[in-house]
Amino acid sequence: MFDLRQYLEGLDLLYSSGQGNEAEAYLKKGLKQAAAAGENGSILAILNELMGYYRAAGRYEECLLCADQAMELADAMGLAGTMEYGTMLLNVATGYRAAGNYAEAEALYRQAHLIFRKHVTGPDYRMASLHNNLSLLYSETGRLDEAKQELELAMDIIRKLDDAEIEVAITHTNLGNLCFQMQEIEEGKRHMEMAVRIFEKTRDGKDSHFASALSGLGEACFHEGDLESSANYYRRALKEIDRFYGENEYYRVTKQNLSLVSDLLGRKQAAEKSKMKGMELARAYYEKYGKPMIEIKFPDYAGRIAAGLCGEGSECLGYDDVLSTDHDFGPGFCLWLTKKDYRKIGARLQEAYEALPKEFLGYKARNTTSHGQKRVGVFEIGAFFEELTGYRKAPEDDESWLSITQENLRTATNGEVFDDPLGKFSKRREGFLREPETVRLKRLCLSLGRMAQAGQYNFPRAKRREAIGAMYFSLSEFIQASTETAYLLNETYMPFYKWKIRGMETFRRIPELCTLLEELMQKDLRDTGVEKIIEQICRMVVGELNAQGISDRKEVFLEEQKGAVFERLVLMERKKGQKDD
Structure with a gap:
C-alpha cells in the first residue's frame, strides 16, 4: 500500500x-x-x-x-x-x-x-488560484486591464480565507509584477513590499514566490535609481531560487539582473567619487595610455595621428552626468588617420587600442550597447564624417548642405580634439562647423513658416473646433519649429532631440525663449495663456530677426517674416551670381 x-x-x-x-x-x-x-x-x-x-x-x-x-x-x-x-x-x-x-x-x-462555479459556494482557494493564473495569462498576452481585474478578484477571495497569509503575499507579488508591466511603478513597489513583509513574518520555507517578490523589489528600486537596495534584493532572490530549484533559467536571469545592477552601481560610485566628466576621462585616458602607446608602437606615425573624442554621446556635448554612466560610457577616445595611413596601420592601431587597460581611475571598461558601437577607436578621417553626415568633406552647394540634418551636423562637430599634429582632421572638421549663410536663411524660411502655420494659424482654429488632437499636434509642431528657429538665430547646430532644451540654456541670443517654451509645455491646452505665450515667442523672434538685419519688417505674423527672409535670400543669391559672372 x-x-x-x-x-x-x-x-x-x-x-x-x-x-x-x-x-x-x-x-x-x-x-x-x-x-x-x-x-x-x-x-x-x-x-x-x-x-x-x-x-x-x-x-x-x-x-x-x-x-x-x-x-x-x-x-x-x-x-x-x-x-x-x-x-x-x-x-x-x-x-x-x-x-x-x-x-x-x-x-x-x-x-x-x-x-x-458548479461546486464552490463560498470563498475557496482554488477559485482564487484560477483568477490568479488567468491574470498571468492575460498579462502575457497583452490584456493588462483584464489581468488586473482577475488579480483583484483573487485578492477579494483570498482575504476571506483562514490562514491564507502566504496566498495574500503571492497575490501581492503578482499584482506588483503586473503594475510594473503597466508602468505603475509606485503601486507595484507597494505590493512587493507588502508581499515581502508577509513572507518574512509568516513564511515557513515552503514557498518559492518569495524570490519573485524580492526580485520585484529589486526591479522597483532599480527604476527609482536606488541601485544599492536593488542589488541587495536581487542577491536575496538568488539565494531563494537556488534553495528551491538550483541554477535554473530563473536563477540565470536574476543573476544577470544582479550583474547589471552591480556594474551600474560601480560606475555610479566611480563617477560620484571622481566628479570627472566623460570628456575629462577620455583626455586623461588618452594622455595616460593612448599617447604613450602611439609613441612606443607607432613612432613613425606619432606626428600624423589625431586624437580626441567627437561624435555621438552626451559626453561629447558636455551634458553627461552620473546617470549617463549606465550605457556607452567609460574610458575611451578616438584616433583619426588619413586615408593613406589608415590603409597602412589602421588594423594594427585598432588592435593596439583594444589592448589598452580596460579600467581607469575606478571606471570600468565602456559598457557598449548595440546602439553605441563605433563611438571610440580608430577611424579614417573621411569615413568618420561620412558616417555622420553622408559626406567625406563639407559640401560645396546649398542643396547638399540642406540634405544634412542639424542634429547630424552637431554630432559631427561637437566634442574636443586633444592632438592633431598634422592638422588634417581639424581642417576637415572646420569645414562642417559653419554652414553657408544662404543655407541658414533657407532653413529659417522653413522653420518660420512652420511656426506661423502651426502656432499662429492652426492652433487657434483647432481650439475653436475643440479638436484636441489637432491642438496637440499643432502645439507640438510649433514648439519644434520654434526650437529650430532659435538655434538658427544663434547660429548653432541643434543637438539630438533630448538635448534641445539643455542646449538652449547657454544661448547668447533670445535666451528667454527656452523658459517660455518650457512654460508652454506645461500649460493646459485650453488655457488662454497658451496663445499669449505663442505670440510672445513670435514677437521675440521678430525682434531678433530685426536685430540681426535679416528682416526689417515689424509684423508679428511669421509668414510675413518668412517672406522678408526669402527676399533677403534672393538678393544674396543674385549678388553671388553677379560676382560669379
Missing part, C-alpha cells in the same frame, strides 16, 4: 530543508511506487506535483508530457466534472500557459472555471 499523505510530507520536508534540487528524483521514485501499488489516485497526485516542479524549473516539454498523462488518467478514472478534475485542469492549464501555449491554456482555465 502506498501512503500518499506520508509521501507528500516527505516532499514538503525536502523543500523546507533546502533540498529542492532532489525533488525530481523523489517524485519519479514515488510514481514507480504508486504504480506498483496500483494507486491511480496517488499517481495522479504525484503527476500534478511533477508538473509544478517542471514548470517552475522551465522544463516545459516534460511538464506538458506529465499534463497529458494526468488528463488521460483522470478521464480513465471517471473524474470528469468533479472538483478534483477542475483542480487538475487548473494545474494543466498553468503548465500550458508557462510553455506559451496560450489558446490551449485559456480553454482549460475556462473549463476549470465552469466546474468550480
Whole structure:
C-alpha cells in the first residue's frame, strides 16, 4: 500500500530543508511506487506535483508530457466534472500557459472555471488560484486591464480565507509584477513590499514566490535609481531560487539582473567619487595610455595621428552626468588617420587600442550597447564624417548642405580634439562647423513658416473646433519649429532631440525663449495663456530677426517674416551670381 499523505510530507520536508534540487528524483521514485501499488489516485497526485516542479524549473516539454498523462488518467478514472478534475485542469492549464501555449491554456482555465462555479459556494482557494493564473495569462498576452481585474478578484477571495497569509503575499507579488508591466511603478513597489513583509513574518520555507517578490523589489528600486537596495534584493532572490530549484533559467536571469545592477552601481560610485566628466576621462585616458602607446608602437606615425573624442554621446556635448554612466560610457577616445595611413596601420592601431587597460581611475571598461558601437577607436578621417553626415568633406552647394540634418551636423562637430599634429582632421572638421549663410536663411524660411502655420494659424482654429488632437499636434509642431528657429538665430547646430532644451540654456541670443517654451509645455491646452505665450515667442523672434538685419519688417505674423527672409535670400543669391559672372 502506498501512503500518499506520508509521501507528500516527505516532499514538503525536502523543500523546507533546502533540498529542492532532489525533488525530481523523489517524485519519479514515488510514481514507480504508486504504480506498483496500483494507486491511480496517488499517481495522479504525484503527476500534478511533477508538473509544478517542471514548470517552475522551465522544463516545459516534460511538464506538458506529465499534463497529458494526468488528463488521460483522470478521464480513465471517471473524474470528469468533479472538483478534483477542475483542480487538475487548473494545474494543466498553468503548465500550458508557462510553455506559451496560450489558446490551449485559456480553454482549460475556462473549463476549470465552469466546474468550480458548479461546486464552490463560498470563498475557496482554488477559485482564487484560477483568477490568479488567468491574470498571468492575460498579462502575457497583452490584456493588462483584464489581468488586473482577475488579480483583484483573487485578492477579494483570498482575504476571506483562514490562514491564507502566504496566498495574500503571492497575490501581492503578482499584482506588483503586473503594475510594473503597466508602468505603475509606485503601486507595484507597494505590493512587493507588502508581499515581502508577509513572507518574512509568516513564511515557513515552503514557498518559492518569495524570490519573485524580492526580485520585484529589486526591479522597483532599480527604476527609482536606488541601485544599492536593488542589488541587495536581487542577491536575496538568488539565494531563494537556488534553495528551491538550483541554477535554473530563473536563477540565470536574476543573476544577470544582479550583474547589471552591480556594474551600474560601480560606475555610479566611480563617477560620484571622481566628479570627472566623460570628456575629462577620455583626455586623461588618452594622455595616460593612448599617447604613450602611439609613441612606443607607432613612432613613425606619432606626428600624423589625431586624437580626441567627437561624435555621438552626451559626453561629447558636455551634458553627461552620473546617470549617463549606465550605457556607452567609460574610458575611451578616438584616433583619426588619413586615408593613406589608415590603409597602412589602421588594423594594427585598432588592435593596439583594444589592448589598452580596460579600467581607469575606478571606471570600468565602456559598457557598449548595440546602439553605441563605433563611438571610440580608430577611424579614417573621411569615413568618420561620412558616417555622420553622408559626406567625406563639407559640401560645396546649398542643396547638399540642406540634405544634412542639424542634429547630424552637431554630432559631427561637437566634442574636443586633444592632438592633431598634422592638422588634417581639424581642417576637415572646420569645414562642417559653419554652414553657408544662404543655407541658414533657407532653413529659417522653413522653420518660420512652420511656426506661423502651426502656432499662429492652426492652433487657434483647432481650439475653436475643440479638436484636441489637432491642438496637440499643432502645439507640438510649433514648439519644434520654434526650437529650430532659435538655434538658427544663434547660429548653432541643434543637438539630438533630448538635448534641445539643455542646449538652449547657454544661448547668447533670445535666451528667454527656452523658459517660455518650457512654460508652454506645461500649460493646459485650453488655457488662454497658451496663445499669449505663442505670440510672445513670435514677437521675440521678430525682434531678433530685426536685430540681426535679416528682416526689417515689424509684423508679428511669421509668414510675413518668412517672406522678408526669402527676399533677403534672393538678393544674396543674385549678388553671388553677379560676382560669379
